[in-house]
Amino acid sequence: MSGETLLHIDGQPVRVKAGSSVAAALRVAGAMGVARSSVTGQPRAPFCGMGVCQECRVRIDGRQRLACQAVCAEGMRVETSA
Numbered sequence: 305m306s307g308e309t310l311l312h313i314d315g316q317p318v319r320v321k322a323g324s325s326v327a328a329a330l331r332v333a334g335a336m337g338v339a340r341s342s343v344t345g346q347p348r349a350p351f352c353g354m355g356v357c358q359e360c361r362v363r364i365d366g367r368q369r370l371a372c373q374a375v376c377a378e379g380m381r382v383e384t385s386a
């Protein structure tokens with residue numbers, strides 16, 4: 305479908321509006337955060353949305369990146385356990 309991008313998050317297909325950030329795609333997919341936690345066990349998730357907090361680290365096509373700074377691309381593979 306035109307205007308949409310299909311990617312995979314932790315193996316699950318997710319379709320988002322073209323131009324969406326990977327952080328937005330995580331929300332569309334229902335992911336409440338990334339698969340990491342603080343030293344006290346608190347879940348981590350995108351926070352600042354502008355590349356400062358580093359809380360949105362994921363692995364995209366095998367490389368660690370910030371979800372809020374990456375634009376979704378067709379066929380992209382995102383792993384939240386970066």
Ligand code: FES
Pocket residue numbers: 349350351352353354355356357358359360361370371372373
């Ligand atoms: S949400 Fe803060 S760096 Fe991505």
